[in-house]
Amino acid sequence: MLSSTAENLFWMSRYVERMDFIARLLDAGRRLDALPRREGTVESEWTSVLIASGSATTFPDDPQNATAASVCHHLIRDTNNPSSIMSCIAAARFNTKAVRSSVTSEVWEAINQTRSELQRLIEQDLDVHNLSAFLDKVRGRSIMIGGAATETMIRDDRHGYMQLGKWLERADSTARLLDVKYNVLLPKASDVGGGLDYLQWLQILRAANSAGAFRHIYGRSIDSEGVVDMLVLNSDSPRSLRTSLSHVYGELQALVTQNSPPQQDLLHRVRSNYTQLMNLSVEDIFAQGLHEWLTAFIVELNKTSLQTATVFGFGPATIPSSS
Amino acid sequence: MYNEMFRGDDLRKEYSVIKEWMDKHGPEALLERQAEAEELFRRIGITFAVYSEGADTDRLIPFDMVPRVFNADEWNIVERGSIQRAKALNAFIADIYGSRAIIEQGVVPASILENNPAYLPAMNGFRPPNDIWAHIIGVDIVRTDENEFYVLEDNSRTPSGISYVLQNREVMTRMFPNLFEGGRVRPVDGYGDHLATAMQDCAPANCIGAPTLALLTPGQFNSAYYEHYFLADLMGIELVEGSDLFVDSDDKVYMRTTKGPQQVDVIYRRLDDDYIDPEMFEPTSLLGVPGLMRAMMAGNITVVNAPGTGIADDKAIYTYVPDMIRFYLNEEPVIPNVPTYCCERPDDLAYVLENLADLVVKEVHGSGGYGMLVGPTSTPEEVAAFYKKVEANPENYIAQPTLSLSTSPILTPDGMSPRHVDLRPYVISGATTSLIPSGLSRVALTEGSLIVNSSQGGGVKDTWVLNEGASHA
Numbered sequence: 001m002l003s004s005t006a007e008n009l010f011w012m013s014r015y016v017e018r019m020d021f022i023a024r025l026l027d028a029g030r031r032l033d034a035l036p037r038r039e040g041t042v043e044s045e046w047t048s049v050l051i052a053s054g055s056a057t058t059f060p061d062d063p064q065n066a067t068a069a070s071v072c073h074h075l076i077r078d079t080n081n082p083s084s085i086m087s088c089i090a091a092a093r094f095n096t097k098a099v100r101s102s103v104t105s106e107v108w109e110a111i112n113q114t115r116s117e118l119q120r121l122i123e124q125d126l127d128v129h130n131l132s133a134f135l136d137k138v139r140g141r142s143i144m145i146g147g148a149a150t151e152t153m154i155r156d157d158r159h160g161y162m163q164l165g166k167w168l169e170r171a172d173s174t175a176r177l178l179d180v181k182y183n184v185l186l187p188k189a190s191d192v193g194g195g196l197d198y199l200q201w202l203q204i205l206r207a208a209n210s211a212g213a214f215r216h217i218y219g220r221s222i223d224s225e226g227v228v229d230m231l232v233l234n235s236d237s238p239r240s241l242r243t244s245l246s247h248v249y250g251e252l253q254a255l256v257t258q259n260s261p262p263q264q265d266l267l268h269r270v271r272s273n274y275t276q277l278m279n280l281s282v283e284d285i286f287a288q289g290l291h292e293w294l295t296a297f298i299v300e301l302n303k304t305s306l307q308t309a310t311v312f313g314f315g316p317a318t319i320p321s322s323s
Numbered sequence: 324m325y326n327e328m329f330r331g332d333d334l335r336k337e338y339s340v341i342k343e344w345m346d347k348h349g350p351e352a353l354l355e356r357q358a359e360a361e362e363l364f365r366r367i368g369i370t371f372a373v374y375s376e377g378a379d380t381d382r383l384i385p386f387d388m389v390p391r392v393f394n395a396d397e398w399n400i401v402e403r404g405s406i407q408r409a410k411a412l413n414a415f416i417a418d419i420y421g422s423r424a425i426i427e428q429g430v431v432p433a434s435i436l437e438n439n440p441a442y443l444p445a446m447n448g449f450r451p452p453n454d455i456w457a458h459i460i461g462v463d464i465v466r467t468d469e470n471e472f473y474v475l476e477d478n479s480r481t482p483s484g485i486s487y488v489l490q491n492r493e494v495m496t497r498m499f500p501n502l503f504e505g506g507r508v509r510p511v512d513g514y515g516d517h518l519a520t521a522m523q524d525c526a527p528a529n530c531i532g533a534p535t536l537a538l539l540t541p542g543q544f545n546s547a548y549y550e551h552y553f554l555a556d557l558m559g560i561e562l563v564e565g566s567d568l569f570v571d572s573d574d575k576v577y578m579r580t581t582k583g584p585q586q587v588d589v590i591y592r593r594l595d596d597d598y599i600d601p602e603m604f605e606p607t608s609l610l611g612v613p614g615l616m617r618a619m620m621a622g623n624i625t626v627v628n629a630p631g632t633g634i635a636d637d638k639a640i641y642t643y644v645p646d647m648i649r650f651y652l653n654e655e656p657v658i659p660n661v662p663t664y665c666c667e668r669p670d671d672l673a674y675v676l677e678n679l680a681d682l683v684v685k686e687v688h689g690s691g692g693y694g695m696l697v698g699p700t701s702t703p704e705e706v707a708a709f710y711k712k713v714e715a716n717p718e719n720y721i722a723q724p725t726l727s728l729s730t731s732p733i734l735t736p737d738g739m740s741p742r743h744v745d746l747r748p749y750v751i752s753g754a755t756t757s758l759i760p761s762g763l764s765r766v767a768l769t770e771g772s773l774i775v776n777s778s779q780g781g782g783v784k785d786t787w788v789l790n791e792g793a794s795h796a
Binding site: 001002003004005006094097098099100101157161255257260312313315 | 542543548552555556561562563564566567578579580581582583
């Protein structure tokens, strides 16, 4: 396969996944924003959302002054932000259009229609009244695109590069989503483990579509250890880091060639990362500090992405900054 | 004026099925179906971008649902005329970059090569496989009467539009299968096979085994990008951009793939000569492949169409094509040229300036209906402004009488209405020279207008060629 074709397929699904993630983040922000807070404390959830999205550097204002309106604008419609929802879908469409003959017409049409439809929707003002409806639409559309790929694509290298992009991006997204909690300030240290702490973790889980499954799986009320276990270590969760890396490793096994040492190196790197994750416990993560561990994970993931681009002959990659 | 559907008030028998179909549905229902067809085109993504509107403006070519019909005899003229022309043009290009017999013997003046940007001296002495230079030639033909056709111009560089021919038919057969019952209309399937076979037939001398084919596109901002994708998909070959290819020190062309370099043997390039090789031509071009010409000269790659074929479709060369046909093929032209005045000749210039309001004036190196004057439909101010342009720069212009172009009916809210049409069949040359039984029928959508170019608001129609003996009576 042409390297550029692989690159376009890889980025197409990364951008769709990123669009989905930005919608989830904004949804988390909206829910956190609605939580009660003590008088005199500063709002921090929108700053946190902005930092977790990797878009703090493109944000035209001081991230500490972020508001619901300015963050929504920057993450939904700002074309100066390569990770905004509209930038993501435009980029996904651009990538798909460049490789039209490598995807099924169902995938192309799903992406093409998503862009037209989102463009139509953002012609209206988005505010608290219709923001969640818009975000639901974005997530519904990304599921449709993913479904079109799963249901209609032949399981060859083309499908492989799409999946590789999707799972790398999802690992990155889930790590960033967990890190939102780090930046959301609790009014005072003693609130850790309190009611507000609980509510904030709940919103993170909701944004990851995992709140309902939590009690079913863990049989207890939501707490930080449980959330981290679910989103990092649970191999049954479709969004956990273990699941994501397991797919990245599986796709790479099929894509690399035996006689290419650089491609074999990449495979070894991912296998070692995956093995580490398999041997990790929640206690290990908290011992290191959740934020520190997540940051290290995201940095390593970026290195993996860059190496992927190099060994398969992609052009220079664009990866948002790691918080 | 020749109406292709009616003779006076009488329906021509070729159109009887179409007339029945139109009567049965009525214009309103058909216009609704037309909107449905356009939605289909948009969904599939059959669009073109208009240069002046910036990058991401995908527009549809308006599609008129009333098919245009040629009977077997009429098509016979078109087919023989187009093939004859393609053969003569290929012989001419080979001659120009070879021994120049046609100039030696005084049939064509040597001056046509002077200051001609389409002439590439770098190609002198080069011989492509099978001596085919222009593998795909679009011949723009107009009709003025029963069995009376003229060639308006030739397109020997990278003619576009074939995707519309195939997709128009696809949409019509999908929406109105009954129209095609009984196999009276000759199918257009097989264009991709046809073209891929011609490309394989012209594989370079050094190619061993089955040649690897690719289609080189300038990228998705090109107005014809959809067609590039469509044709690559149709032939099952890679669609590549310049950055996907490189020429190694062995003078061979390779694609960059995820599993390492893979050699390419034949490239159908949809990129102008100027941009294909920055080593040789426009050094700032990012679209081309550095060293491509080197690889071609070394016999490692066939470029379709070869560089330098523009020499054959220059509007100044056009006037000599009938002479070429006589010179190389020893035949009389099946389809004549439109009488053409070259403004660089003083007598012609005087006549043109005198009769500007009755003539169509075109730039010698222009294309796509830009920078032209249609005298009879222009205001006196427009004519006066053009007068100055021609007077100041006569060698830049040619002029032709306004032909009484045939009309074909289009669907309007008030029923059928005649509009002017032209035709572009696509001749493919490989081991043999042939064309599929259809072509691009472009139709002016404005009443009375003679300009059919899509960039100027023209539309397209499905074009039928009836089987021998099938008259639809």
